[in-house]
Amino acid sequence: MIVNTDGPSGTGAPETPADFEAGYRALTTGAAIIDRSGCSRILHAGKDALDLLNRLSTNSLLDLSTGAAMGTALTSDRGRIVDVLLIVRRAENDLLLLSGAPSAQAAMDWIDRFTFDEDARLKDISHETAQMAIAGPEAQKTVRRMAGHTAASLSPNAYAQIDIAGARADVVRTDSPGLPCWEFIVPVSEREPLTALARVEGAELAGLSAWESVRTEMGVPAHGHEFTGEANPLEAGIKHLVSFTKGCYVGQEVVARLDTYDKVQRILTGLVSDAPLTPGAALTSGGHDAGRITSAAYSPSLRRQIGLGLVRRSHADAGSRLDSPSGPVTVTPLPLNMDGLA
Numbered sequence: 421m422i423v424n425t426d427g428p429s430g431t432g433a434p435e436t437p438a439d440f441e442a443g444y445r446a447l448t449t450g451a452a453i454i455d456r457s458g459c460s461r462i463l464h465a466g467k468d469a470l471d472l473l474n475r476l477s478t479n480s481l482l483d484l485s486t487g488a489a490m491g492t493a494l495t496s497d498r499g500r501i502v503d504v505l506l507i508v509r510r511a512e513n514d515l516l517l518l519s520g521a522p523s524a525q526a527a528m529d530w531i532d533r534f535t536f537d538e539d540a541r542l543k544d545i546s547h548e549t550a551q552m553a554i555a556g557p558e559a560q561k562t563v564r565r566m567a568g569h570t571a572a573s574l575s576p577n578a579y580a581q582i583d584i585a586g587a588r589a590d591v592v593r594t595d596s597p598g599l600p601c602w603e604f605i606v607p608v609s610e611r612e613p614l615t616a617l618a619r620v621e622g623a624e625l626a627g628l629s630a631w632e633s634v635r636t637e638m639g640v641p642a643h644g645h646e647f648t649g650e651a652n653p654l655e656a657g658i659k660h661l662v663s664f665t666k667g668c669y670v671g672q673e674v675v676a677r678l679d680t681y682d683k684v685q686r687i688l689t690g691l692v693s694d695a696p697l698t699p700g701a702a703l704t705s706g707g708h709d710a711g712r713i714t715s716a717a718y719s720p721s722l723r724r725q726i727g728l729g730l731v732r733r734s735h736a737d738a739g740s741r742l743d744s745p746s747g748p749v750t751v752t753p754l755p756l757n758m759d760g761l762a
Contacts (some may be wrong), residue, residue, distance in 0.1 A: 431488050435627045443626030444720050447555055447599065447634050451562040452626035453618040456551045459603060460524035462517040463545055464531070468538035473507060476534055476670055478653055480663040484509050489577045489592055492662045495532050499652045499674030501525040504643065504661070508579050508592055516579075516590060516605070518551075520643035534670070544555050551609035553594075554623055555601035555631075563602050565621040567591065571602065585613040597631055598638025598755065633717040639690060639754030645699060645715040646688060646728060654678055655730055656707055657688035687710055687736050690752040691727035693744070703742045703749060710735040710742050713749075719756065726756055 446452035450523050464473070474481040481757045486509050492503040503526055508516040519527055531542060554563050564572035574580060574593040582589055590605040606614055619625070631638035638708060639657070646656040652675060653662050662675060678684050691697065697716035704710050711731035719726045731751060733740060740751040 434601040435629060439627060439632075440629050441624075441720060442624060443630030444633055446624035446626050447630050447730045448721065449557060449702070451554060451556045451558040451618075451623040451632070453615055453623040454532065454553045454555060454626045454628065454631050455611070455615075456553050456603065456609075456631075457546075457549075459612065460519040460521050460527070460544070461516075461549055461551060462519070462528060463540050463541075463543040464515040464517055465513060465543075466539035467513050468511065469508075469540040471511070472531070472535060472538050473515070474503075474666070475668070476531060477505070478584075478662040478669060478675065480666040482509060484675055486511060487579050489579055491658070492645075493653045493658060493661055494527060495653065495671030495675065497671055497674075499671040499678065500649050501647050501651055501653060501656060502530050502649070504647050504658065506592070506594065508590070510581065510590065514638045514750050516592075518592070518594075518603070519697055520647070520655075522644075528655070532545050533720060548608055550603050550608045552604045552606070552611065552613070552614050553601055553631075554560070554604070554618055554691040555596070555597070555599050555626075556623075557600065558622065559602060562618060562622045566617050567602075567604075574602065585610055585617050589614075596637030596640065597642075599634065603647045606671045623755075628699075629717070630714070631721055633726075636715045636728055637719055637721070637756045639688065639728065639756065641728070642715065646730065651686075651730060652678065652684075654684045655686045655688065677752075684733070686730040686732055689729055689731045689736050690753070690754045690756045691729050691742075692722070692752050692756070693725045693727070693746060693749045696725050697727040697744060697746055697749070700728075701745050703731060703744055705735050705742050713744060722756060727762075728754075737741075 477492040489508040493504045506518040571591045576595045579592045587610040641657045699712045713729045715728040742749045
């Protein structure tokens with residue numbers, strides 16, 4: 421079993437197999453609190469900020485209303501992923517950009533590269549804020565008890581600003597990693613008070629290994645795994661974040677051509693194995709390249725080693741058997757579940 425060394429969120433202690441099992445159980449059957457402060461948070465302010473992002477990224481953002489969020493991807497001129505962002509419109513000219521990347525630098529440099537006379541200002545707030553997720557089937561009950569009706573009643577991709585634990589918090593319902601999920605952005609000094617309050621109100625600590633296990637089961641792509649400079653949005657499973665009608669953005673011609681002429685070479689698939697998988701490892705069939713493993717985890721529910729992979733379409737049919745350095749791997753439909761393993 422591969423477990424994260426950061427420990428259960430908020431403890432700073434090494435994560436044990438028992439911690440992993442408890443965190444996974446909380447995420448899949450109850451409510452868990454996970455420290456996601458290692459992700460990046462950027463403020464983007466100014467009257468031209470939203471229009472600028474609309475011209476740079478894959479999704480159509482101009483109709484994004486205040487109090488709502490929308491995912492989009494920044495792509496290179498070759499159509500490869502630079503970053504994937506959740507754009508939160510806090511006010512008319514005030515955006516919060518959430519990224520799974522451990523550093524905001526790549527996204528900020530890319531946006532700044534195309535900023536000329538626009539009224540649009542970037543600020544990295546990653547180190548002055550904490551990002552705490554309350555996730556799981558019972559998460560809404562915990563959020564209601566700790567943060568009130570306004571936060572608990574948020575629909576997916578909705579935002580509110582509330583007072584909690586004596587501080588102002590930005591709350592976004594993201595439904596990551598494929599489960600009901602509320603993400604709280606608070607000053608870093610409020611990380612421990614918020615964690616303590618969530619635990620009093622029914623959430624259990626979970627570490628990033630449990631998060632990764634659930635994310636992989638659900639087939640949710642992530643930064644550094646499926647989102648890399650080697651993949652385009654159509655390969656990486658985020659076609660729903662691409663508008664094919666809004667017009668130009670950086671990389672638009674390449675992405676549109678791949679879709680129009682059905683030229684996408686790899687697709688995101690589930691993988692199961694009897695042995696632990698290694699992200700980045702090659703997948704082969706008959707000695708020929710068949711793709712690569714992008715994510716790997718252990719699933720307590722399935723009692724199997726699982727993964728995600730970018731697999732060549734000719735080898736991506738459910739049930740296909742591929743080879744990896746760890747041994748045989750079976751291509752499995754997403755999301756991964758017992759039916760898919762039958």
